Amino acid sequence: MRKIIIILLAASLLWIWQGSVIMAKTNISFWTTETQSERMKTIQLILDTFEALNDDIQVKLVPVDENDLPTQMAAASAAGNIPEVVEMGSELAVAFGSEGIMDFGAHEAVINDIGRGEFFKGALQLTTSPAGQAYALPYHGWVQGIWYRADWFKEAGLAPPNTWYNILKAARHFNNPAKNQYGILIGTKPEGFAEQVFTQFAISNGAQEFDANGNLVFNSDAMRETLEYYKELQKYTPPGPQTWRARDYYLQGKMAMFFYSTYIMDDLSLAEVAKGSLTGENFEGLGGVGFDANLVKNTKMVSSFKNTQDSSYGVIVTLGITKASDSSKTDAAKRLVRYLYEEDAYVTFLHMAPGGMNPVLRSMAQSDKFMNDPKGIFKHYGKDKIAEIIGGLDHLQKFEIVEGKMFPASGEIFAQKIIPQMIYKTIFEGVSSQAAMNEAEAEMIKIINK
Template sequence: MKKKLLVLFVILAMMITTACSSGEKEATTNQSSSGEFEGEITVWHSFTQGPRLEFMQAAADSFMKEHQKVKIKIETFAWPEFYTKWTTGLQSGQVPDVSTALPNHVVELIDVDALVPLNDVIDNIGRDRFYEAPLKEGTVDENNYSIPLYSHAQVMWYRKDLLEEAGLEVPKTWDELYETAKKLNNAPDVYGLSVPMGSGDMMATRFLNFYVRSAGETLITKDGKANLTSKAAIDGINYWINMYKTTSPEGSVNYKVLDQANLYYQGKTAFDFNSGFQIGGVETNSPQLLDKIDAAPMPKINANDPENGIETSNIPVVVWKNSKHPEIAKAFVESLYEKEEYIKFLHSVPAGMLPALKDIAEDPEFLNNPTIQKFDNAVKVISAAVDKGTAIGMENGPTLQSGIIVSQGVIEKMFQDIVLKDVPVNEAAEKAEKELNDLFKMLGK
């Protein structure tokens, strides 16, 4: 079934390519005779509620006030809906001028020639102001097809109070984490660490990636092959199986991202992995625990191993090739980074959304926020991780394989086969690696 789904995706990509090449709108002038911008653009974004939603409308209103012959239409779609909108919209030409995206979306859009490079926008803002790794995710042949709006990175969250009561240190290696989680495991009141393996999600892939990256390897090799059978990968699979059996709720074999996060939000796990969004989740569900949580760097194989980038999530903005007014679109994107409003946007999810600009990350105005100040250590840990990591599978640049490995549930099924069907680890890993490589091969057909 998964192969059939991928075949449909490949067919759709071919249809999109045809639509792009035959249905491009001819670019028209973006400026009036007086040199002012003139025209209408449409902006899609996936900030569906609260201050982030308000920021996008306010940014459009401000731009239209400054450029009174410009009209900006804002449309909002949740991430799953957004993916459907653009894949179908490209066939009919019904796509926006500007949109937010996810890194895997960007890779697919580059592959079907749907975007325009944003090198000039990045240079105008200041290329050296951006972290290098987020730019790399959207770069092909030195063309930057996306520009990161904000970033966050996966780090290890822990309960300070539980460690202090047990007289334990914050673990620095995977072995230390295992032993510490085992000692803190007091099920069903508090589990040491939940290990999620639910199908239809990417959490098991994420956890395996943590271990493999810390060993200096990647789940997708430089030549675009799946890596589930190297020593580091097999060690990682065994590690998480052992952790699941020792410290995790039995039901976590079916957990997805929210199931996993809610356990920590509610104070039912001693450790978890997440970005700064963890803070908001705890504040909403268990505000009494806010003084008892903190973040630390990802564990290593050995304490003296070098720092390897693990997983960073960068939410970028793109300009579509079908835009009739690409210069207006680019100017609007550039306006999103104006300091005062940009910082207000970041503060809408304090410590969750970190700046894409290095100087803003150190700006007193950005740092002068109660949540950021309260979680000063966690913010420093996450910020240090942002520039080292990438999206899963993009360590060597944007690849279509990265979208497959996180969306097809192959690794999740592998873990479930081991746990629920007692399939030997090496056998399950070899089968999953072959399945992924078969899927990868279809990309070239």
């Protein structure tokens, strides 16, 4: 009997020991907003390589839609299982940082390890708190612009859409619903895209959320003017609430202008690639329907436009490390983030969307490895255009930054979609501009006083 007990005891001890060996692998999860399956595959490949190099760490990749991220984080933090590493826009990093979820110390450590001077200043500024702490690490970025049919503009004798006047004039000119053709796409669905487009208009009219002293100055004449202008412009968009997905109408030749990030460079040149394979002898009947091989040549982009001042907008996507109860998890998260900046991993990541994902490290922007993307998209646009776009990341204008100072409440306002709701209400629910702005202002005050 005693023997049996001893054997059982030994066996169970062995079992526990084995378990602890398996347990010794630190499990962390990585939330990414790159939800498309191809991008997921590439990221998984990067993570697999990381795991092969670090066999004490296991990383679980979780895709989360950009628009759902605040909701999912709220739910995860209520349930006590927030991810260790999150890829997200800088606004959200700021919002989560202000809520006390992010680990500033961990971010600082990785930034210092890479070298602070390596990062573009503008990118770093967007992720740095007023007290100088890092909400997250800038990872890649894109610039927003108006993409337009340069051939149509030329034929109609119109100037490029670089001022409020030119934009509205062109939108009116090309809008022809009877022919199922529209002037412009701006965001009107209550989603992040609407705020991204609206912000660029507001700043080009000198309208801000905060002044340099941190007072909320959202409810201003300049802002109301912007909203009125936005409403007017909406008349020349495809019917009903619209978001970035409507860019397809442009690719189909049914729209003259649309707001989009440099992510579209990929789709535009891929349309050409697709045309090559979908027409001709392979699929005679299709005749290239939906694909215009010349679209990439006929498309131009204006990244900065003005009413009373120049305005350029873009987004820095960041990597954030959350506060973990367990220091081994924080350590694993730091190693993962550091690894993602290694040349091979970084370039592989950025090449998922050439044009859309641009490096924030100086050395990487000049690297030949980066310029040589597998789809040859950079060649289409030329080195200068790419350099111009990447350079744009250094001086983005956003509501969070006023005269070089950072206002974190703005990130929270973005996360809660207050401006998109205001736009939707005033366009589709018949609320007057002033009433919608008052309502938005009241919500903003609630956030500031929280």
